[in-house]
Structure formats: structure tokens, C-alpha cells
Amino acid sequence: MIVxxxxxxxxxxxxDEYKKICELLKRIPNITELGIFSAMWNEHxxxxxxxxxxxxxxxxxxxxIQGPGENAxxxxxxxxxxxVFKIESHNHPSFIEPYQGAATGVGGIMRDVFTMGARPxxxxxxxxxxxxxxxxxxxxxxxxxxxxxxxxxxxxxxTVAGQTSFDSSYNGNILVNAxxxxxxxxxxxFYSKAAGLNKPVIYxxxxxxxxxxxxxxxxxxxxxxxxxxxxxxxxVGDPFTEKLxxxxxxxxxxxxSIIAIQDMGxxxxxxxxxxxxxxxxxxxxxxxxxxxxxxxxxxxxxxxLSESQERMLIVLENGKExxxxxxxxxxxxxxxxxxxxxxxxxIELYYDNERVADIPVNTLVENSPMYDxxxxxxxxxxxxxxxxxxxxxxxxxxxxxxxxxxxxVCSKEWIWxxxxxxxxxxxxxxxxxxxxxxxxxGSNKAVAASVDSSAVYCWAHPLTGGKQVVCESFxxxxxxxxxxxxxxxxxxxxxxxxxxxxxEFVECVQGIGEASSYLKFPVVSGNVSFYNQTKDxxxxxxxxxxxxxxxxDYTKMITMDFKEVDNIVFVIGKTEGHIDQSLFARVVxxxxxxxxxxxxxxxxxxxxxxxxxxxxxxxxxSAHDISLGGIITAVSKMCIKGNKGINLKKPKYLINEIEYxxxxxxxxxxxxxxxxxxxxxxxxxxxxxxxxxxxxxxxENVLFLNEKxxxxxDELKEFNTKWLKEYMSN
Amino acid sequence: MKxxxxxxxxxxxxxxxxxxxxxxxxxxxxxxxxxxELPKSDLVVLPGGFSYGDYLRCGSMASKSKIMKSVINFAxxxxxxxxxxxxxxILVETGLVPGALLRNKYLEFxxxxxxxxxxxxxxxxxxxxxxxxxxxxxxxxxxxxFCTNDQLKEIEDNAQVAINYCDPSGKIxxxxxxxxxxxxxAGIFNKAKNVLGMMPHPERMIDTSLSxxxxxxxxxxxxxxxx
Numbered sequence: 015m016i017v018x019x020x021x022x023x024x025x026x027x028x029x030d031e032y033k034k035i036c037e038l039l040k041r042i043p044n045i046t047e048l049g050i051f052s053a054m055w056n057e058h059x060x061x062x063x064x065x066x067x068x069x070x071x072x073x074x075x076x077x078x079i080q081g082p083g084e085n086a087x088x089x090x091x092x093x094x095x096x097x098v099f100k101i102e103s104h105n106h107p108s109f110i111e112p113y114q115g116a117a118t119g120v121g122g123i124m125r126d127v128f129t130m131g132a133r134p135x136x137x138x139x140x141x142x143x144x145x146x147x148x149x150x151x152x153x154x155x156x157x158x159x160x161x162x163x164x165x166x167x168x169x170x171x172x173t174v175a176g177q178t179s180f181d182s183s184y185n186g187n188i189l190v191n192a193x194x195x196x197x198x199x200x201x202x203x204f205y206s207k208a209a210g211l212n213k214p215v216i217y218x219x220x221x222x223x224x225x226x227x228x229x230x231x232x233x234x235x236x237x238x239x240x241x242x243x244x245x246x247x248x249x250v251g252d253p254f255t256e257k258l259x260x261x262x263x264x265x266x267x268x269x270x271s272i273i274a275i276q277d278m279g280x281x282x283x284x285x286x287x288x289x290x291x292x293x294x295x296x297x298x299x300x301x302x303x304x305x306x307x308x309x310x311x312x313x314x315x316x317x318x319l320s321e322s323q324e325r326m327l328i329v330l331e332n333g334k335e336x337x338x339x340x341x342x343x344x345x346x347x348x349x350x351x352x353x354x355x356x357x358x359x360x361i362e363l364y365y366d367n368e369r370v371a372d373i374p375v376n377t378l379v380e381n382s383p384m385y386d387x388x389x390x391x392x393x394x395x396x397x398x399x400x401x402x403x404x405x406x407x408x409x410x411x412x413x414x415x416x417x418x419x420x421x422x423v424c425s426k427e428w429i430w431x432x433x434x435x436x437x438x439x440x441x442x443x444x445x446x447x448x449x450x451x452x453x454x455x456g457s458n459k460a461v462a463a464s465v466d467s468s469a470v471y472c473w474a475h476p477l478t479g480g481k482q483v484v485c486e487s488f489x490x491x492x493x494x495x496x497x498x499x500x501x502x503x504x505x506x507x508x509x510x511x512x513x514x515x516x517x518e519f520v521e522c523v524q525g526i527g528e529a530s531s532y533l534k535f536p537v538v539s540g541n542v543s544f545y546n547q548t549k550d551x552x553x554x555x556x557x558x559x560x561x562x563x564x565x566x567d568y569t570k571m572i573t574m575d576f577k578e579v580d581n582i583v584f585v586i587g588k589t590e591g592h593i594d595q596s597l598f599a600r601v602v603x604x605x606x607x608x609x610x611x612x613x614x615x616x617x618x619x620x621x622x623x624x625x626x627x628x629x630x631x632x633x634x635x636s637a638h639d640i641s642l643g644g645i646i647t648a649v650s651k652m653c654i655k656g657n658k659g660i661n662l663k664k665p666k667y668l669i670n671e672i673e674y675x676x677x678x679x680x681x682x683x684x685x686x687x688x689x690x691x692x693x694x695x696x697x698x699x700x701x702x703x704x705x706x707x708x709x710x711x712x713x714e715n716v717l718f719l720n721e722k723x724x725x726x727x728d729e730l731k732e733f734n735t736k737w738l739k740e741y742m743s744n
Numbered sequence: 745m746k747x748x749x750x751x752x753x754x755x756x757x758x759x760x761x762x763x764x765x766x767x768x769x770x771x772x773x774x775x776x777x778x779x780x781e782l783p784k785s786d787l788v789v790l791p792g793g794f795s796y797g798d799y800l801r802c803g804s805m806a807s808k809s810k811i812m813k814s815v816i817n818f819a820x821x822x823x824x825x826x827x828x829x830x831x832x833x834i835l836v837e838t839g840l841v842p843g844a845l846l847r848n849k850y851l852e853f854x855x856x857x858x859x860x861x862x863x864x865x866x867x868x869x870x871x872x873x874x875x876x877x878x879x880x881x882x883x884x885x886x887x888x889x890f891c892t893n894d895q896l897k898e899i900e901d902n903a904q905v906a907i908n909y910c911d912p913s914g915k916i917x918x919x920x921x922x923x924x925x926x927x928x929x930a931g932i933f934n935k936a937k938n939v940l941g942m943m944p945h946p947e948r949m950i951d952t953s954l955s956x957x958x959x960x961x962x963x964x965x966x967x968x969x970x971x
């Protein structure tokens with residue numbers, strides 16, 4: 015086939031990009047070469063619209079061993095231990111084929127982590143669906159949950175936390191973001207940088223099939239009416255093979271034969287070989303006849319662009335081939351020497367003794383396009399005037415029930431009960447809390463992880479929203495007693511070619527950067543997913559933040575369930591009564607406009623760090639951050655979890671009860687302390703200039719404000735737990 | 745006391761079982777499925793996981809692997825063999841214990857704490873245990889125990905039911921049946937009671953930081969009984 019501009023455009027390349035390829039090669043590429051360029055230059059692999067802005071994120075810190083640019087980020091947790099972690103999107107395939115799309119998303123992110131030598135110890139996910147009324151939502155939710163469970167459960171890695179939301183902006187584009195944490199010894203981390211000449215290039219894992227060809231290109235385009243035709247571009251996962259691959263790789267890594275290793279993720283053999291060559295400033299020569307194939311007569315084009323799962327590429331020390339092969343034979347996996355490193359700085363591919371591709375590596379990587387896209391700034395919306403008469407007539411308990419049963423607040427037990435969250439025997443905080451917590455096996459330490467996003471805030475004002483998500487992650491880690499260490503981000507947006515969507519991206523990234531820099535909570539890995547849009551309708555901007563924190567002594571972990579009757583409950587942080595963009599405003603007032611709650615980074619840091627001090631002194635019996643639904647929603651969940659009630663009092667502020675209980679001001683937590691510690695606790699809060707209100711005293715089983723405003727915890731529990739189960743069983 | 749845990753391709757609770765057995769005093773060895781012979785053991789454990797990816801039928805391929813000949817001989821000569829979760833599925837496939845394990849009634853994987861009532865204490869697994877009800881943990885997709893009416897009669901006549909799903913007080917009823925198992929059966933013995941297959945994972949309940957310590961009770965009692 016002779017390549018033409020039209021064929022290039024069919025591959026998702028722009029006219030200018032095709033022209034540039036011809037200039038760089040000083041000739042017209044053949045079809046295999048064009049396929050390679052299109053795979054490397056698409057948005058998913060090249061970050062061509064986002065690179066310019068991502069550079070501004072803070073990525074360094076005392077504990078950071080590896081920031082963005084490798085398979086995953088790495089942070090130091092002391093005693094020669096390190097945590098490898100990353101979050102990644104698998105949005106487009108999950109909409110087309112929810113089970114396989116979600117499953118291979120989980121498989122892909124685990125490979126990113128064990129490629130670096132780390133054994134995965136925890137999985138998390140952030141999943142977002144369309145309106146609960148939309149005809150596709152139920153099946154998509156069921157398929158995605160089954161897919162995540164199907165893969166993670168089989169691998170024997172616990173899924174310890176997650177987030178699920180529903181919003182009509184995801185009707186045509188659901189989001190599936192998967193995150194994995196792995197544990198590695200600091201001196202046994204593996205990287206993807208090839209080194210040395212004439213070193214054997216090894217292919218291990220599953221055979222290459224025709225599945226997932228051009229998956230990365232599909233993830234770099236918007237959806238249209240012909241979406242069903244894209245099913246063949248979705249990869250098919252085999253968690254059993256990945257479990258074998260994990261064990262085989264870790265066994266090989268225990269020795270010293272690996273120079274570099276890279277998993278074959280998006281754009282398969284193409285991107286893995288090119289990345290290794292590029293980082294090592296070397297060339298790689300591959301004989302495609304040696305690649306283990308599932309189907310006969312696969313062309314070089316298909317072999318290079320297949321996204322078959324569960325494969326790895328390794329550059330090995332000379333002479334270690336036999337020893338390595340033995341390990342892969344033991345685990346019944348393919349092992350093939352397919353090429354070698356060269357000094358040519360080119361990717362040279364041979365098939366049937368013919369050279370079928372010859373491309374300088376730098377043309378694919380350094381010379382890949384980078385765009386400074388036009389973008390529009392979002393003004394801070396004007397505050398709504400709230401009709402006090404209207405809200406003063408509301409009955410607090412009725413509103414509370416409505417909010418607890420809201421799809422975005424209700425218990426997600428139906429989901430996480432389908433994930434094995436206890437395998438590996440170190441899960442000390444299960445899903446349903448502020449963060450999942452797993453022990454560092456055989457030590458006194460534990461690692462906490464949470465994943466958060468606030469699309470509504472980001473949509474209303476991207477800069478504030480970006481900051482807020484980072485702060486929420488910070489708070490969720492602190493709520494369980496963990497010191498926040500670093501974050502990974504998954505940036506889900508509409509089309510970068512649309513000025514408004516691009517503006518949302520730029521300003522969310524700016525907000526994330528400001529907050530993570532102020533909180534010393536650096537970004538060590540991440541991924542960008544653009545084109546989450548159908549025709550010209552984009553999703554609400556949804557950056558997901560995966561936060562990781564450390565508990566030096568796991569016995570000091572805090573949970574959110576109320577512990578003891580007669581203990582006193584305080585709110586930390588000031589309540590101003592910000593109702594705009596709150597769940598209350600949307601669900602009860604039906605009001606969608608206005609600014610999101612303001613983020614005060616000083617207060618976030620000060621409140622959080624002071625709370626950690628209190629926890630360190632064993633003063634805190636339970637804690638929970640205040641987010642969606644405000645104080646009363648947070649306190650209800652603590653009651654439900656602990657099977658206890660509370661006698662509430664409203665402080666004598668100027669704002670009214672509804673505003674006090676349902677507003678979503680930031681930087682706040684609820685804490686439980688025992689009476690005997692009250693003086694000491696308040697002393698520490700005062701000393702650190704942390705605002706607090708006394709919220710009430712714990713009782714047996716009633717949420718009680720006054721004789722007219724009371725409800726049993728059992729009743730609240732029913733409202734909180736039944737919605738999702740009923741929705742999914744109808 | 746010496747124990748052996750068999751690792752099949754796809755086993756994923758083998759390490760957890762190793763940790764638990766060692767914690768309570770067993771000298772445990774990990775045994776690869778392609779070995780010919782079991783090492784000298786007082787207890788052999790088939791751990792949980794997804795041996796062979798649950799392909800074909802859960803436990804079916806593992807039941808035919810090389811080491812299983814030796815395990816079956818060991819069991820038939822009175823040796824203690826315990827299968828947990830996928831290990832139970834493997835035992836069923838070998839025929840060492842009767843019945844079959846079907847897909848959960850609601851077609852979903854279930855991971856949660858459950859209560860089980862000990863039905864028969866006249867055996868080396870549960871003898872001398874004080875509790876009648878244990879809080880354990882399940883995590884499975886195919887734990888729906890099934891057998892024919894004739895088999896059920898034989899099982900009951902021989903007191904082969906080991907544990908049943910129940911409420912915290914020990915009441916057995918459909919409400920506390922997580923997966924649709926016949927008569928809430930969660931675990932079952934062979935006729936001689938030296939082979940035990942059960943869905944719950946005692947190895948996930950072995951310290952206070954996890955969901956509970958009833959697994960500890962089980963293992964402490966087990967090693968004492970074997971001494």
C-alpha cells in the first residue's frame with residue numbers, strides 16, 4: 015500500500031503532521047512506519063496538547079525517588095522501602111466494552127507498577143457514570159465493576175478504596191481511572207532506560223494477537239454515531255496470564271540480569287521499544303518473525319500496533335538468556351529473543367529478511383508535535399442570593415435523608431463487596447472509609463491511599479476546583495492518621511481543540527500545581543485523557559487525584575466510626591455557610607450556578623497538620639473529613655458506621671441551621687475526643703490558631719437536634735444503604 | 745508440626761496461608777504444583793486463589809496437576825488435607841469431598857465477613873474449640889455449594905457438614921446465606937473427617953488489626969489438636 019495524505023488522515027494525523035513526518039524522514043513513510051508515527055504522535059502517547067502545561071506541576075520533594083516520566087512514580091517511605099504508584103485512565107474502551115475495558119485498565123496499571131520491580135499491594139479506582147436515569151448507566155456500571163473485580167481479584171491484589179459518581183455529562187463518555195500501589199526495596203527499582211550495545215531484547219508474556227490495534231488512537235478521538243464499530247480496538251484481558259507474568263518478572267528481578275524493562279501498554283511493541291531506545295539514547299533492531307504471534311500471517315503493521323495485553327519487553331545482560339528463559343518456562347510464558355540494542359539511534363524492523371521500517375528514534379519522541387493550544391479563562395461566577403425564607407421552611411431531617419440516599423453520597427457497598435479487599439492479609443482499613451490502608455508487610459508501617467475528584471467544582475471554576483481536589487485528597491489521608499506524601503493525577507477532559515475545554519484543563523492543572531506545591535504534596539506520576547466527548551459535548555472537567563500517605567505506626571490508624579457514648583464531637587475549621595455548588599444547592603434548591611467553595615491553602619495545611627499532632631498524641635478517637643453534603647452528612651456517616659447517635663448543637667453563628675449543616679466550606683474535619691482530653695485538645699487547637707466548634711455529644715442511637723428534629727440511626731442507615739442495591743437489582 | 749502449602753499457577757492466598765501457619769507455630773513449606781512428592785507433613789493446605797485462572801471450571805485443572813496424586817494418596821491414607829476457597833473447589837474436583845461449587849446465587853463476587861456455626865466438633869479440625877460460632881471472611885465467585893438429594897442424605901447421615909453460614913447467634917437461615925449454598929453449607933468433610941474443604945478464609949482473621957481474630961482461634965486449636 016502506498017501511503018498518501020488521505021491514509022495519514024485516516025490514522026488520525028493532521029495534514030501538517032503528515033508533512034512533518036515526510037520532512038523528518040526525507041521520504042514518504044511506508045504503511046508500517048506511518049502506523050508507528052500515528053501511534054507515537056497521537057494525544058494519548060505524545061501528550062502534545064498537555065506537555066507544555068504539565069511541565070509546571072511540582073514534581074520534586076524530599077521523599078520523591080522518581081517523578082513523572084517513568085512507568086510510575088516512586089516515593090521513599092523509610093527503611094529501604096519505597097512505594098511505586100500511578101493512576102491511569104481507560105475511559106474510551108470502557109464505554110465501548112465495559113467489562114474488558116475496565117479489566118484491562120486495571121491490568122495495565124498493575125503492569126506499570128510491577129515493571130518497576132514492585133509487588134502490587136493495593137488497587138483503587140475512580141469511576142464516573144452518566145445520569146442514573148440514562149438507559150446505558152446500569153449496564154455500564156455493572157460491566158465496569160465486574161471488570162475491575164474480575165481482574166484485580168484474580169491477581170490477588172486487594173482493591174481498598176475508590177470513588178463513584180453519577181452526572182449526566184458522562185452519559186456518552188464514562189470515566190474509568192485505575193490506580194495501583196506497589197512495594198519495592200529502594201535498591202531494587204527497575205527502570206526503562208536501555209543501556210549498552212548488542213544487548214538482547216527479549217519479549218515475554220502473552221502472544222501478540224490482532225486485538226487492540228490502534229487502541230491509543232481510538233482513545234485520542236471523540237465518539238460519534240459509529241462507536242460500535244470501534245469494538246475491535248478494545249483489548250481483551252487475561253488476568254491469569256498477568257498473575258504468572260507478575261511472579262515470573264519478580265523472580266527474574268531478584269537476580270541481576272535485567273538492564274531495562276518496559277511493559278507493552280498503549281501502542282504495544284511500538285511505544286515500549288521506542289521508549290527504551292529513546293531513554294538510553296540507543297537504537298533497537300527487531301526481527302518481527304521472532305515475535306510470538308497468536309494468529310498466523312500477522313503483518314509487521316499489525317504486530318507493531320497490537321495492544322494485546324500481558325506482555326513485557328526486557329533488555330537483558332549478555333549471557334543471561336538461558337537463566338531467564340528457565341524462569342519464564344516454569345511459569346509457562348512465551349520467551350523470545352527478538353532483537354538487540356544498536357548504536358544507530360534508529361528503530362529498525364525486519365520481516366522475512368526485509369527491512370520494513372527504519373526510523374530515527376528522535377523523530378518519534380523529541381520531534382513529536384507539541385501544541386500551545388488556545389484556551390479560555392473561566393471567570394469566577396457570581397454568588398447566588400439564597401432565599402432565606404425558602405430554606406428556613408425546610409425540614410432538616412427530610413433533607414438529610416434525601417442527601418444520604420443521593421447516588422453520589424449513598425453507600426457504595428454493592429460495588430466494593432465485589433472487590434476482594436482483604437487478600438494479602440494486610441488491609442487494615444477497608445473501602446467505605448476516608449482512605450484505604452494497607453500495612454507494609456511484616457513491618458509497623460502502613461500506607462494510606464485515596465482517590466478523589468470534584469467535577470462540579472472544577473466545572474464551576476477550574477482553578478478553585480483543581481486546588482480543591484488536591485486538598486480533599488490531603489484531608490482524606492490525614493483523616494486516617496497518615497502523613498500525606500505525594501499524588502498521582504489522572505486528568506480527564508473534553509477536546510483540547512475546543513478553547514473552553516482546553517481552558518478547563520489549563521486552569522485545573524494550575525490549581526493542582528498551586529495546592530500541591532503549597533501542601534508539599536508533589537505530583538509523581540499521572541496521565542492525561544482528552545477527547546472525553548461525544549460529538550461536540552465534552553464531560554465536566556474531572557481531574558482525579560490519587561493521594562498516598564504514610565503511617566509510621568499502623569496501630570495509630572484512625573477510622574471514622576464513632577467509638578463511645580458520651581465522647582465529645584468537634585468540627586475543626588470554620589463554617590462560613592457556602593451553599594453554591596453544594597450537593598444541597600443542586601439536589602434541594604435545584605440551583606446549578608455560583609462559585610465553588612473557596613480554598614484557603616493556609617487553613618488546609620494548618621488544620622491538617624494540627625490534627626495529625628492530635629492524632630499522634632492519641633487524643634483522636636474517630637475522624638472524618640467534611641465534603642459532599644456538609645457537616646450533617648459527615649456526622650451521619652460517622653453515626654452509621656459506629657452505630658451510635660449524637661446530640662447536636664448549632665453554634666451561635668449568624669448563619670442559619672441549614673447553611674451551617676449543609677454548606678461545603680473547605681478545610682474541615684469532624685473529630686471525636688473523650689471528655690478527659692478536652693482541655694488539652696482545645697489548648698493545642700488554640701495554640702495553632704485552628705478554628706473549632708463543639709458539635710455535640712455521642713449518644714446511643716439517635717441523631718438529635720431538638721424534639722422536632724431527630725431521627726434514629728437505623729433509619730438513616732437504611733436511607734444510606736438501600737439506594738444503590740435497589741437500583742442495581744431492578 | 746510440619747505443614748505444606750501447595751502453590752498452583754494462579755494461587756494467590758498461598759503467602760497469606762504461609763504467614764498464618766507460621767504465626768501459630770507450624771513449620772511450613774511451600775510446594776510447587778509440579779513436584780512429584782509431598783514433603784513429610786502433618787497438614788497439607790490447598791490455598792485460595794484462581795488456579796489456572798478458573799478456566800474450564802474452578803479447581804478442575806489444578807485437581808489434575810502432578811502434585812495432586814501425592815496429595816490424594818496422603819488424604820486416602822488418613823493425612824490431614826484442608827482446602828480453602830479455591831482449595832475447596834479443587835478438593836471437590838478430585839472427589840475427596842462430595843458435591844460441587846456453583847456460581848454464587850446473585851452472580852456476583854462477594855467479599856465480606858460472615859458468621860459460621862460449627863456443626864461437628866468430633867474431628868481434628870474443630871475438637872476442643874470453645875466457640876460454636878466463628879466470624880470468618882469470604883471472598884469468592886463460586887461458593888454456592890450443591891449436591892444431589894442422595895448425596896445430601898449421605899453427608900448428613902455421616903455428619904460431614906463442617907460449618908454452616910449463620911447469624912452472630914448461630915441461627916441458620918436463608919437471610920444469612922451469602923451465596924445460595926444448600927442448607928447454608930460453608931464447609932464439608934470427607935467421610936473420615938481428615939479432609940476439610942471450606943469457603944471462608946481463616947487466614948484473613950488472624951490479628952486485631954484485621955477484621956477479627958476468630959481465624960487465630962481456629963489455627964491455635966488446630967495445631968494443638970495435631971500435637
